[in-house]
Amino acid sequence: MRSSTLAAVLAFGSTAFAAQLTQVSNYGGSAKAKPGMWVYKPDTVKSDALVVAIHSCQSSAQKYFANSKIPWHQGSDRKGYVTVWPSSTTECWDVSSKASLTHDGGGDSNAIANMIKYAITQYKIDPAKVFVTGGSSGAMMSNVLAATYPELISAVSLYSGVPAGCFVSSSGASAAWNNSCSGGQSTATAQKWGDVARAMYPGYNETRPRMQIWHGSVDGTLSPNNYQETIKQWTNVFGVSTTPTSSKPDTPEKNYRMDDFGPNIEGIWAVGVGHSVPSHLDASEAWFGL
Template sequence: MHIPTLVTALTFGPAVLAAQLKQISNYNNNAQAKPGMWVYVPDSVKSDALVVAIHSCQSSAQSYFQNSKIPWHQGSDRKGYVTVWPSSTSQCWDVSSKASLTHNGGGDSNAIANMIKYAITTYNIDPKKVYITGGSSGAMMSNVLAATYPDLITAVSLYSGVPAGCFVSSSGQSAAWNNTCSGGQSISTAQHWGDVVRGMYPSYNGTRPRMQIWHGSVDGTLSPNNYNETIKQWTNVFGVSMTPTSTKPDTPERNYRMDDFGPNVEGIWAVGVGHSVPSHLDASEAWFGL
């Protein structure tokens, strides 16, 4: 009987992935804000798409990458797309200051936009295949990026956030907490919320990113009221009704409901789920077209 040698076993055994999360020390960032940029390039690049995964409060690029509930690097390995992982220099992302809520204003959103531009050039990304996702504070930043840099982003899938501009700070403080918004008391008209988005990049009249919005019905950190306000915001931006064009119960899993508001806005309401809704890789990838 032939007994395989160690060399044979190693040669024909399971492939070991060499790809690692790596920091980019210089991503041509001219913004005042200086969050870190981390990139994961899979061993086999099979796609010219880019996914930007934005972490929650009190986290980092490394922690978010290693979180078993955040499966984007597994998706990267499986489908061969590059992922960028921004890392905040404060506990939460700045979704409060005028700098971050303004196109090319110099805040965190500006810095992440610079990461996207760097990645497009460096990794041969198709500019029409740039996708953003994030949870909690990362979801808030995803909304802000959709408003401030719609020219760079194709689609967004955000988990447990608030409308863009809801966390605005009257004092101009960056990364400020807004109890009124988090508590679900920032209730306004769809027109107002749409105007907030348009006001972040007033000269822009091009295509807007397609928006997929997830929220749990018993979220105790960012009130479930923020789900409805976010739907108001983006249906107004796209000029469509808040009455769903289609509804799918128990999708993508039991006790979740998926509502489409035309082709560009989709809401997923997770009954009994708190903060934050776990990432659903397949559903988010499907929204992105990956």
């Protein structure tokens, strides 16, 4: 066989057997909501960690996976961890209804928790290495998951979201838009925001996921005010001050500022950046310890 032909065959073979985003048709659980579950398992698994990447509105697991600004599958290839890509059945994630804002309530958050449980068993994931990330509506869901299923998640890195419970629907509708919250008019004390998060899983007093919160200063879709409200929420949950313990200008890049509120909360304020803040793989992976 000529070398050029052999090279072509080898190239074809490597492509044919390359890792692909694959749907899991039945991930189990009793949640009424049934968003799709997609998994990317790299060709070489080198880590027992799991990253759950949650898409924005008007997107899907496939679109989010293919988005060049969402680099989590490249991180998966590079470091060998499995990624799960939930796919909503509605335009945006349900971060509004009681079903989704309650532990084991049967909503979207419950379904994603079931995906995590499935992945832990199926892919031999260390339960202490489950991480969640998302942008916009996916960031909102990341916050909701941190409140409703803290026992399943070790750390969160969310981009351009709102506090958990901020998008609550007065009518009980799922995936409802909340103009007051998106416009930045939903403000409260740190105690009130903390109470909202705690009420999603009453009686839970164990470890909470470490929270990394990103927001752009000129976000025209989800008001920048939501950054401070989210900081209020999680600093209260962790019982720490809203005053940063340290601050690093131009980190992780120019015009970004990284504020730490003790070891469990980190805020990144992106000056001049709109909606949504581009994913920073290295900084998010560092937060996760990957």
